[in-house]
Amino acid sequence: MEVLARHFLQIENADEVPVVIHEYLREKPFYILGGGSNTLFTKDFDGFIVHPAFTGIEVMEQMEDAVVLKVAAGEPWDNLIQYCIKRQYYGIENLTAIPGLVGSAPVQNIGAYGVEVKDTVLKVEGYVISTGEHFTLSNAECKFAYRNSIFKQELKHDCIITYVWFQLSRIKHFTLSYQGLAKALEERELPLSLHNVSDCVRKIRDAKLPDPAIVGNGGSFFKNPVIPDEQYRELLVKFPDLVAYDAPDWQKKLSAGQLIEKAGWKGKQVGNAGTWKNQALVLVNYGGATPEEVLHVAETIIKDVNNLFGITLEMEINRI
Ligand code: EPU
Numbered sequence: 001m002e003v004l005a006r007h008f009l010q011i012e013n014a015d016e017v018p019v020v021i022h023e024y025l026r027e028k029p030f031y032i033l034g035g036g037s038n039t040l041f042t043k044d045f046d047g048f049i050v051h052p053a054f055t056g057i058e059v060m061e062q063m064e065d066a067v068v069l070k071v072a073a074g075e076p077w078d079n080l081i082q083y084c085i086k087r088q089y090y091g092i093e094n095l096t097a098i099p100g101l102v103g104s105a106p107v108q109n110i111g112a113y114g115v116e117v118k119d120t121v122l123k124v125e126g127y128v129i130s131t132g133e134h135f136t137l138s139n140a141e142c143k144f145a146y147r148n149s150i151f152k153q154e155l156k157h158d159c160i161i162t163y164v165w166f167q168l169s170r171i172k173h174f175t176l177s178y179q180g181l182a183k184a185l186e187e188r189e190l191p192l193s194l195h196n197v198s199d200c201v202r203k204i205r206d207a208k209l210p211d212p213a214i215v216g217n218g219g220s221f222f223k224n225p226v227i228p229d230e231q232y233r234e235l236l237v238k239f240p241d242l243v244a245y246d247a248p249d250w251q252k253k254l255s256a257g258q259l260i261e262k263a264g265w266k267g268k269q270v271g272n273a274g275t276w277k278n279q280a281l282v283l284v285n286y287g288g289a290t291p292e293e294v295l296h297v298a299e300t301i302i303k304d305v306n307n308l309f310g311i312t313l314e315m316e317i318n319r320i
Contacts, residue, residue, distance in 0.1 A: 001290045005045040010053045014072060014162040017127050024048055025129050031320055032160055034104035038218050039318045042291040052103055052160065057083050068122060069166045073103025085194045089168035091120040093194050094175055096201040099212055103161040107151040109144045113201055114177040118144035120168055126161040147223050147316055180204055208279045216285030217276065221298060222256045222313040235309060256313055257281035263304040273297045
C-alpha cells in the first residue's frame with residue numbers, strides 16, 4: 001500500500017546542506033532518507049523527507065599499499081563496489097549488492113559475509129541538524145558496533161551525512177571467513193580475484209534474498225540477537241543445532257533467521273505480508289501489504305520467538 005509524505009526535498013549538492021537545514025529543518029518532523037531500503041513507513045508522513053542525491057567518488061590519496069576515497073552520500077553503494085573492483089581496491093567486495101546509498105552505510109554499519117563497513121571507513125563528514133555545525137568524525141568517534149553507530153544513537157535524526165571517507169587496500173587480500181562464500185568459490189573452481197569474490201557474493205544474495213525492486217523487503221528485518229554464553233548453553237540442551245557466532249564479552253550471536261524458522265515462520269504468509277521462503281529473517285510485502293499487515297507479522301514473530309526461546313528480537317529496520 002502506498003504511503004505519502006507531505007514534502008520531498010532532494011539535495012543535489014553537498015554545499016546546499018547547511019541552507020536546507022536552516023530553511024527547512026528547524027521545524028519537525030523531517031526524515032533523512034537514503035535509498036529507502038531499510039525503512040518501513042507505517043503511515044503517511046506529515047513533514048519533510050530529505051534525500052541526499054549528490055554523487056561522486058574522489059581519490060584523495062594514493063599510497064603504494066592503500067588508497068583513500070572520499071565518496072558523496074548520494075552515491076549508490078553498489079556503484080562504489082564496481083568502482084573498486086575495476087581499480088583493484090580491496091576491502092568492500094563482500095558487501096556487493098547491498099541496496100542503498102553510501103551515506104547510509106555507516107549509519108547501521110552495513111555488514112555481510114564476514115565484513116562490516118567499519119573495517120574500511122576512515123572518517124565521516126556531515127552536519128548536525130540541531131546546531132547546523134559541520135562535523136568530521138573519525139572511525140573511533142563513529143562508535144561502530146554490530147548494526148549500530150553514533151548515527152543511530154546520539155546523532156539519531158539529528159545529522160545529515162555528506163561524505164564518507166574510505167581507506168581501501170591495494171594489496172590483494174580477501175575475507176573468506178563466511179563458509180558459504182569460501183565454499184561457493186571452491187565449488188565453482190574460480191581463482192581468487194575481486195571480480196570472482198564479488199560475483200559469488202552477488203549469486204549467494206540472489207539465491208537467499210529477494211530483490212527489493214521486485215518483491216518489497218528491507219533485507220534483514222531483525223538484528224541477530226546477542227545473548228550471554230550461559231543462556232546459549234541452556235538453549236543448546238533443547239535445540240542442539242542452534243547456530244551461534246562469538247560476540248564481544250563472551251557472548252554469543254544467534255541467527256534470528258534460524259529462530260524464526262524454528263518458530264514455524266519460514267515462507268509463511270499472513271494476508272499480503274510474510275517471510276521469505278529462502279531466508280526467514282526477511283519480511284516481505286507479497287503485494288499491496290498495508291503497514292499494519294507487515295507490523296502484525298513482525299509482532300507475531302517477536303511473540304512466537306520469545307515464547308519458544310525466551311529471546312526478544314529487536315527490529316533492524318527503521319520504522320517511521
Ligand atoms: N538460517 C536458518 N533459517 C533461515 C535463515 C538463516 O536456519 O531462514 C541459518 C542459516 O542456515 C545460517 C545462519 O542462520 O546457518 C545465518 O544465516 P545467513 O548466513 O543467511 O545470515 P544471517 O545471519 O541471517 C546476516 C545479516 C545479513 C547478511 C548475512 C550474511 C543481520 C541482521 N543480517 O544474516 O544482512 O547479508 O548475515 O553475512 O546481521 C541485512 O542486514 O539486511 C542483511 C541482509
